[in-house]
Structures are given as structure tokens and as C-alpha cells.
Amino acid sequence: MIQFEKVNKWFGAYHALVDIEETLPQGEVVVVCGPSGSGKSTLIRTLNRLEPIQSGRILIDGQDIHAPGRDVNQFRSHIGFVFQQFNLFPHLSALDNCTLAPQRLRGLRPAEARAQALDLLERVGLAHKAHAFPPELSGGQQQRVAIARALAMQPPLMLFDEPTSALDPEMVGEVLLVMKGLARDGMTMVVVTHEMGFAREVADRVLFMDAGRVLERAAPSEFFNHPQHPRAQQFLSDIRSPFSA
Amino acid sequence: MLELIDTYWLYFLVGQYPKGPLGGLALTVALAAAGLLLALPLGLLFGLARVSPVRALRWPVTALVFVVRGTPLLMVVFWAYFFLPSLTGHKTDQFTTMLIALVVFDAAYLAEIVRAGIQSLPRGQMEASRSLGLSYLRSMRLVLLPQALRAMLPSLVNQFVSTIKETSLGYIIGLNEVAFIASQINTQVFTKPTQIYATLGLTYFLMCFGLSRLAYALERRLSRRSRPSAISEESASSSAALAPVSP
Numbered sequence: 001m002i003q004f005e006k007v008n009k010w011f012g013a014y015h016a017l018v019d020i021e022e023t024l025p026q027g028e029v030v031v032v033c034g035p036s037g038s039g040k041s042t043l044i045r046t047l048n049r050l051e052p053i054q055s056g057r058i059l060i061d062g063q064d065i066h067a068p069g070r071d072v073n074q075f076r077s078h079i080g081f082v083f084q085q086f087n088l089f090p091h092l093s094a095l096d097n098c099t100l101a102p103q104r105l106r107g108l109r110p111a112e113a114r115a116q117a118l119d120l121l122e123r124v125g126l127a128h129k130a131h132a133f134p135p136e137l138s139g140g141q142q143q144r145v146a147i148a149r150a151l152a153m154q155p156p157l158m159l160f161d162e163p164t165s166a167l168d169p170e171m172v173g174e175v176l177l178v179m180k181g182l183a184r185d186g187m188t189m190v191v192v193t194h195e196m197g198f199a200r201e202v203a204d205r206v207l208f209m210d211a212g213r214v215l216e217r218a219a220p221s222e223f224f225n226h227p228q229h230p231r232a233q234q235f236l237s238d239i240r241s242p243f244s245a
Numbered sequence: 246m247l248e249l250i251d252t253y254w255l256y257f258l259v260g261q262y263p264k265g266p267l268g269g270l271a272l273t274v275a276l277a278a279a280g281l282l283l284a285l286p287l288g289l290l291f292g293l294a295r296v297s298p299v300r301a302l303r304w305p306v307t308a309l310v311f312v313v314r315g316t317p318l319l320m321v322v323f324w325a326y327f328f329l330p331s332l333t334g335h336k337t338d339q340f341t342t343m344l345i346a347l348v349v350f351d352a353a354y355l356a357e358i359v360r361a362g363i364q365s366l367p368r369g370q371m372e373a374s375r376s377l378g379l380s381y382l383r384s385m386r387l388v389l390l391p392q393a394l395r396a397m398l399p400s401l402v403n404q405f406v407s408t409i410k411e412t413s414l415g416y417i418i419g420l421n422e423v424a425f426i427a428s429q430i431n432t433q434v435f436t437k438p439t440q441i442y443a444t445l446g447l448t449y450f451l452m453c454f455g456l457s458r459l460a461y462a463l464e465r466r467l468s469r470r471s472r473p474s475a476i477s478e479e480s481a482s483s484s485a486a487l488a489p490v491s492p
């Protein structure tokens with residue numbers, strides 16, 4: 001379970017997150033959406049301390065992850081993070097991308113790490129590319145390897161920061177399909193995305209953010225059919241018919 | 246010319262050794278090799294300090310780098326020669342003096358190469374590695390440095406070639422390296438400076454050229470190794486098309 005308690009963050013004078021107060025239950029898929037610059041990426045990056053916060057607390061399973069003494073490497077190893085730009089390690093094969101952290105951090109023997117990595121690559125449909133290097137893979141394939149790499153640490157929580165935004169349109173589907181599979185298996189997920197179809201179909205709840213605040217939280221059917229906040233109504237109408245305004 | 250070589254080749258190669266101290270080309274090679282071997286790890290540490298988030302590491306090394314970069318090597322040699330003994334209380338021999346000057350000088354330059362190599366990588370590499378739970382130092386060692394070193398290789402070789410040539414400044418403090426020996430020979434023979442200094446020049450050229458070629462070979466091997474699957478998975482014809490173009 002993730003709890004935000006009065007979380008505030010500034011970039012210099014810019015107030016990026018304003019009094020975030022949110023509880024996200026275990027096993028749920030939460031989609032965070034909103035216009036660019038609304039703070040959604042910042043929000044998700046505070047969850048594994050890629051961004052520091054200036055006030056408030058973020059609790060994951062009761063642990064205050066921004067507490068000064070917290071072992072950041074230890075708790076990060078329990079949170080999978082998938083980036084917009086994939087960030088695969090280009091000097092390592094797809095397989096080695098997936099075995100690096102488990103071998104170093106979970107103490108797996110090379111053979112075990114390899115077997116697990118192959119399983120995961122199979123799961124994202126890329127077992128046949130295990131020995132390919134990232135530059136040889138398409139964007140969609142790279143992102144699927146990146147998901148497998150994150151899963152290799154067997155995290156109970158996965159964070160996705162606009163995982164399909166850097167992809168060519170025809171590759172979005174394959175990545176969303178993998179994410180859908182994860183959701184079906186009961187993974188707790190927080191997903192920042194513009195893919196409203198994914199949100200509608202997979203999310204348990206949608207958070208709508210603007211200007212550093214969460215303006216609306218609702219089940220997807222509720223959010224898409226009866227948005228309450230005027231800003232959310234405008235956002236939804238903008239993304240539905242970009243040319244009508 | 247043949248007579249010249251016949252008389253002085255041993256002196257040119259090893260100085261007065263074994264009757265006197267080792268000198269000549271052998272000493273130059275030893276100095277360059279020791280300089281490289283010591284400067285590389287030191288330069289790596291300095292480079293890591295230059296990008297370190299810890300100010301206490303970053304600032305002193307940054308200061309050192311700027312001082313050294315704004316100073317000719319000759320000054321550093323003088324400092325080592327005149328200043329070091331007054332600091333330690335006893336006289337340092339010329340080889341060690343020159344070695345210290347070379348290592349400090351080259352480590353500062355290598356630090357900048359390392360820093361640039363690390364900073365040229367996308368920020369996401371460190372973030373991705375840290376997100377998996379790897380520590381800062383492990384991320385450096387396992388993720389950033391392997392990529393950075395590959396990119397740095399040409400600049401590193403450049404610096405190594407410089408080091409070989411810089412050993413000739415040992416001349417100024419009376420170190421009997423190969424340039425010093427050549428000038429000694431010239432003093433004794435007196436009539437053939439062109440031949441003597443041409444031989445010296447050719448000697449430096451061969452060492453530097455050899456090192457450059459070695460580095461190119463290494464570079465090619467590394468770039469091949471970074472995409473072995475192109476060879477193992479695709480057809481033979483396409484792997485030939487992917488083969489790196491030699492410079």
C-alpha cells in the first residue's frame with residue numbers, strides 16, 4: 001500500500017507537487033493522467049526517490065521511504081521502474097540487462113539468473129532476442145526488455161513513467177499488452193500514461209493531475225463518463241477531439 | 246652512419262648499463278610504462294572525484310586539474326625537482342622525480358577525459374541502474390564506466406602517446422633517458438647531429454605509432470564485441486555488411 005501524506009515538492013521556486021494526499025491500495029492498477037507539466041512524472045519519481053520531496057511523507061507498506069536513514073538501494077530493489085526512454089544498458093545483451101541486478105543484489109548464481117531472465121524474456125515475447133544488444137532492438141522491443149529487467153528483481157510494485165510515449169505508434173500495442181498481462185496477474189502498478197484506452201480497460205482507478213495537484217480520483221468508468229472537475233472535463237474533451245476546439 | 250650505429254647502439258639502448266645506471270631507450274620505455282600504469286588508475290579516481298556528488302572529493306581534485314592544466318609540464322617537473330626534496334627532507338632521484346611529475350600531470354588530463362566520458366552518457370543510465378537498487382559505486386563500475394571507457398579510448402590513447410613524448414623532458418633534470426643520451430652522443434661525435442637526432446625522432450615515432458596501431462586494433466575488437474549477436478543471429482552476409490569500417 002502506498003500513502004502520500006501532505007507531500008510537497010519544489011523545483012527551485014516552482015511548486016511541482018502541492019499537498020498530495022493519496023492512498024493507493026495493494027494490487028491495484030492506478031493510472032495517473034493529466035496535461036504535460038502537471039506533475040505526474042514527478043509524482044511517480046518521488047515513489048522511488050529519484051526525486052526528493054521537501055515536505056510530507058510517502059509510506060510504502062508503512063515505511064517512510066524518504067526518511068533520512070532509509071537504505072535507498074534496499075527499498076529500490078523492491079520497486080520496478082520503467083522509463084519513457086527505456087534506459088537499457090547498451091553494452092549488455094538483453095539477457096545480461098536482466099541478470100545484472102539479480103546476480104549482484106539477490107545473490108542469484110549465474111545459471112539461476114539466466115534461467116529467470118529467459119523466463120521473463122519469454123513472458124514479454126522476446127526470448128529469441130535474448131542475445132541481441134539494445135541498439136539492435138526496436139523501441140517496443142527495448143521497452144519490453146526494460147520491463148523484463150525490472151521484473152527480474154521480483155518487485156511487488158511496478159512504476160511506469162510514460163512507457164509508450166517515446167514509441168512509434170505501431171509499437172505501443174505490444175508494450176501495453178505486456179503491461180495488461182502484468183495487471184491481470186495482480187501486480188500493483190502505478191502508470192503515468194496518455195493511453196486512455198489502457199486506462200479505461202486496465203486501471204482500477206484514475207488520478208487526474210493538473211498544476212501539481214490531484215484534482216480527481218475515480219474509477220475509470222466514472223472518470224471517463226462523468227468527470228467532475230472542469231479541468232478534467234476540458235482535458236478529456238481535448239484529447240478526444242484535438243481539432244474541434 | 247653505420248659506424249655511428251655500430252659504436253653507440255648499446256649506449257643508445259641502455260645507457261651505461263651494466264657498468265653504470267640504466268638509461269637510454271630502455272629507461273624511456275620504463276618511465277613511460279610506469280607513468281601510464283600509475284597515471285591511469287589515478288586519473289580514473291580523479292575523474293570519479295570530478296563527477297562525485299561529494300564536494301569534499303570534487304573540489305580539491307577540480308582545483309588540481311585546473312592548476313595542472315594551466316601549467317606547462319616543465320613547471321611540474323621543476324616543482325617535483327626543487328620543491329619535493331624540501332617537502333620530504335631527502336633528495337629524490339631523477340627517475341622518481343620525473344615519474345611523479347608525469348603521473349600527476351597525466352592523471353589530471355586523464356581525469357578530464359574520464360569526466361567527459363561519464364558525463365557524455367545519458368542521465369537515464371545512472372537512474373536506471375539506481376532504480377534497480379544498485380549503489381552509486383556499483384552503477385559506476387558495472388553500468389557507466391564500461392560504456393564511458395569504450396567511448397574514451399581514442400582520447401586515452403592520445404594521452405598515452407603524449408606521455409611517451411613527455412618523458413623527453415627528463416632531459417632538463419639530467420635524467421639519462423633516450424633524448425639525453427642522444428645529446429650525449431652528439432656531443433661526443435660532434436659532426437653528425439642530423440643523423441643522431443633523426444634516429445632519435447624515428448625512435449619516438451615508432452613507439453607512438455606502435456601504440457596508436459595497437460589502440461586501433463583494440464578499438465575495433467571492442468566495437469565488434471559490442472554487437473556479437475549481429476554475427477551470431479543474422480545471416481553471414483548481413484554480418485559482413487555490419488562489420489566495422491576501419492578508420
